[in-house]
Amino acid sequence: MALSKNKKISKWYDGGLAGSCAVCFTHPLDLIKVHLQTQESVAAGASNMAISIVKTQGSRALYNGLTASIARQLSYTTTRFGVFEALKKRIQKGSNEPLPFLQKVMIGAAG
Numbered sequence: 596m597a598l599s600k601n602k603k604i605s606k607w608y609d610g611g612l613a614g615s616c617a618v619c620f621t622h623p624l625d626l627i628k629v630h631l632q633t634q635e636s637v638a639a640g641a642s643n644m645a646i647s648i649v650k651t652q653g654s655r656a657l658y659n660g661l662t663a664s665i666a667r668q669l670s671y672t673t674t675r676f677g678v679f680e681a682l683k684k685r686i687q688k689g690s691n692e693p694l695p696f697l698q699k700v701m702i703g704a705a706g
Contacts, residue, residue, distance in 0.1 A: 607680040611673030618664045623657035625664075679703060 627644050639647060648656050682702045683694060694702075 607676040608673055610676035611669045614668035614672035615665045618668050619661070622661050622664050626657055626659065678705070 623645070627641050627648070630644050630648065631639075631641060634644075645657070652659075679702055682705060683699075686694065686698060686702065
């Protein structure tokens with residue numbers, strides 16, 4: 596079945612995939628932040644903490660816990676985008692008119 600060029604397919608799962616890709620880049624920074632927050636005395640800054648982690652545990656240690664972060668993004672972000680799309684379709688009631696900005700904000704707050 597061919598789709599017409601005017602038909603827009605909603606891909607709500609793209610938000611979860613994008614969040615998962617983003618967390619692959621931000622996770623090492625978050626891990627360093629947690630290490631800094633949990634140290635007993637202020638002994639190192641962020642760059643020194645990163646160097647310390649890599650020296651003592653190896654470079655892969657910067658990605659400890661990455662699977663949990665990805666699982667969170669796949670479940671939480673994908674759900675938020677799915678709820679947003681469902682509420683948007685319910686409010687539009689079959690119309691192809693774009694929603695006003697305020698309505699989009701309200702739907703986003705609900706999702």
